[in-house]
Amino acid sequence: MKKRDFSTKKSLIILEKIRENLEKLNQKIEVMIELQKHGKPSNEPLADVTAPLDVMTLLSMPDHLRKTAITVCRLGRATAEEVAQQTKRARAVESGYLNQLVLMGYLKKERQGRKAYFYVDKDDNNKE
Amino acid sequence: MGKIIAIHSYKGGTGKTLFSVNLAMTFALKGKKVCLLDMDFRAPSLHAILKAKSEKYWLNDYLNGTCSIEKALIDLTKLSGGKGKLLVGLANPSTEAIRDMSAKDRKWEMRALGRLLAMRNSVLGEMGMDYLIFDTSPGLQYSSINAIVSADIVLVISTIDASDVQGTKRMLTELYDLFEKKTYMILNKVLIDYTTKKGKEELSEKLGNSHSLPIFEIVPCFCDILKAGGTRIIVKEFPQHFFSKTLNRMAEKIEHM
Numbered sequence: 391m392k393k394r395d396f397s398t399k400k401s402l403i404i405l406e407k408i409r410e411n412l413e414k415l416n417q418k419i420e421v422m423i424e425l426q427k428h429g430k431p432s433n434e435p436l437a438d439v440t441a442p443l444d445v446m447t448l449l450s451m452p453d454h455l456r457k458t459a460i461t462v463c464r465l466g467r468a469t470a471e472e473v474a475q476q477t478k479r480a481r482a483v484e485s486g487y488l489n490q491l492v493l494m495g496y497l498k499k500e501r502q503g504r505k506a507y508f509y510v511d512k513d514d515n516n517k518e
Numbered sequence: 519m520g521k522i523i524a525i526h527s528y529k530g531g532t533g534k535t536l537f538s539v540n541l542a543m544t545f546a547l548k549g550k551k552v553c554l555l556d557m558d559f560r561a562p563s564l565h566a567i568l569k570a571k572s573e574k575y576w577l578n579d580y581l582n583g584t585c586s587i588e589k590a591l592i593d594l595t596k597l598s599g600g601k602g603k604l605l606v607g608l609a610n611p612s613t614e615a616i617r618d619m620s621a622k623d624r625k626w627e628m629r630a631l632g633r634l635l636a637m638r639n640s641v642l643g644e645m646g647m648d649y650l651i652f653d654t655s656p657g658l659q660y661s662s663i664n665a666i667v668s669a670d671i672v673l674v675i676s677t678i679d680a681s682d683v684q685g686t687k688r689m690l691t692e693l694y695d696l697f698e699k700k701t702y703m704i705l706n707k708v709l710i711d712y713t714t715k716k717g718k719e720e721l722s723e724k725l726g727n728s729h730s731l732p733i734f735e736i737v738p739c740f741c742d743i744l745k746a747g748g749t750r751i752i753v754k755e756f757p758q759h760f761f762s763k764t765l766n767r768m769a770e771k772i773e774h775m
Contacts, residue, residue, distance in 0.1 A: 444628040445663040449696060456696065460667065464635055512629050 440511045441495040458487040462497060467509040520551075520642040521772065524652040524669035526662055528685030532675040533706040535563045536743070538653035540753045540761070541673075544769045546595070546602035547753065550648040553591065553641050555607040557665045558655035559619040562609035567748050568594060576610040578619060581630045587640050597751065605647070619661075627660045634668040649772075657685075658693065666694065671775065672701040673734065678708055678724045687731070700775070702734035704768075709739050734771070737764055 441447070443463065448456050461476045462468055470485035477484060488508045491497040498511045525538045535558075542554040555577055556564035565571055572592060580590040591605040598604050610616075622630075641647050652665035666672055672694050676686040686703065694701040710724075711717040721736075722728045740761060743752060753762040 442624040442628040444624045445631060445660060445667055446624070446627075448667070449663070449693070453696070457698075460697070463631065463667075464638075466632075510628070510632065512632060 440498070440513070443496045443510050447496070455487055455491060458484060459491055459496060462488070462491075462508055463510055467507050469505050469507055473508070519638075520646075520648040520650065521671060521775070522638065522642070522650045522652070522669045523671045523673060523772065524557075524654055524662075524665045525673045525675065526654045526666060526689075527656045527675045527682075528689055529677075529679070529682045530561075530656045532656070532677055532682065533704075533737075534558075534656070534675050535567060535653050535748070536752075537673065537675060537704065537706075537765075538651055539564070539567055539751055540765050541769060541772075542604060542649070542651050543598060543751050543753050544762075544765045545649050546598035546604045548769065549602045551603040551605075551646060552649045552651065553605045553607070553645075553647045554651045555653065556609040557652045557661050559609045559661055560616060560655050560659070562611040562616075563748070564606060564653060565608045565611055567751075568597065568606060570594060570606065570608065572608050572610075576615070577607040578610045578615055580607070581633055583629065583633070587637060588645070598754065603647070605645075622660070627664065630661070631664045631667060634664050637668065658689075663693070666699060667697055669699065671772065672699045673704055674701060675704045675706050677706055678710070678721065680724070683725055690732075702732050704734050705736045707739040708736055712736055735764055735768055737761065 443459060448459055448463075451459060457477055457479075458473060461473045465472060465476070470488055471481050473488065474481040474484040488497065489499070492499045492508065496510070497508050500507045500509070523541070525534045525541070527534050538554060542552045545552045554564070556562050557577075559578065570592060572590070575585040575589045577590050579585045580587050587607070591607050594604045594606050595602070609619075637650060641650050652669060654662035654665045656662070674686055674689065674694070676682050690701060690703075705721075705725075708721070710721050712721045725731060738760070740759075742759075743761060746752070750756075752759055753765050756762055
């Protein structure tokens with residue numbers, strides 16, 4: 391009986407910790423949203439030139455962005471929804487990562503009606 | 519849909535080309551459709567082993583965007599005695615081509631990655647190949663990492679030389695894992711009798727923390743293979759050889775992955 395009480399108490403402590411962490415995360419996200427609102431317009435890349443998305447660049451990326459970037463490389467041109475289907479992550483999460491990659495100059499974004507497409511810019515394809 | 523396999527190693531001379539050619543031939547002899555590509559543009563070797571040359575286009579031209587993949591492939595099904603299908607993409611061995619390939623910039627490498635990724639649709643999809651095998655160059659080269667990113671399975675060949683083992687271990691965590699690749703290690707040219715308890719212990723000591731390594735096969739060092747000097751396709755010419763039986767086992771495991 392005592393053992394069960396102990397495990398219930400332990401579970402409650404873990405749940406409480408998760409709740410605290412989620413609250414902290416929420417606060418951070420709020421700050422990021424505010425920063426984005428008042429900072430640089432989100433649809434403009436930080437760099438003027440497109441940075442090549444080669445394998446060495448992919449290797450040096452943080453894991454979460456690498457996964458998104460490779461998926462776009464594989465799909466060629468994709469919406470956040472299509473990327474999310476491949477990575478098994480939430481569409482909103484992928485949308486955030488994709489826009490971050492656009493800001494970094496690795497991806498291009500193009501709107502077609504209500505849909506936003508992301509792709510790797512392989513300009514001057516004929517000039518080798 | 520078929521599978522894409524990249525055969526890679528940390529150091530040179532571990533047996534990548536030997537395994538690439540013999541694995542491709544094993545699949546072809548089983549009646550499978552195989553496409554084998556020489557991705558070692560710094561030191562091309564498939565043309566020498568297969569005694570073949572491209573008439574007009576090389577794999578270099580496909581990656582340069584000057585021809586389609588179909589035009590860069592040559593049909594060598596005759597080597598398997600007409601069994602299955604064996605298409606090969608050769609790297610241009612001329613000094614000029616090697617120099618040209620080693621001077622490519624990041625943007626070119628990015629486009630080359632796109633062209634390799636597109637082969638899933640063209641080679642496996644439209645052409646209906648069962649396997650696409652990349653024979654890569656050793657270490658962290660652009661062409662090799664491009665091939666690894668495009669592959670489903672990575673077979674990494676290592677000898678039990680200390681520097682080779684250390685480098686391979688580093689690549690497992692700092693390269694293949696980062697790209698979330700199914701990676702399997704083949705220990706080649708093993709001179710220890712690992713069938714005995716003493717041998718097992720010696721091998722384990724040389725590898726250090728061997729239980730964490732994804733070891734796929736352990737292949738002994740064969741004098742007759744070394745003597746052949748890369749001029750014979752072992753699985754075709756010596757089907758009863760221990761090496762051929764190992765390759766058959768490997769092919770079966772890959773088929774069921």
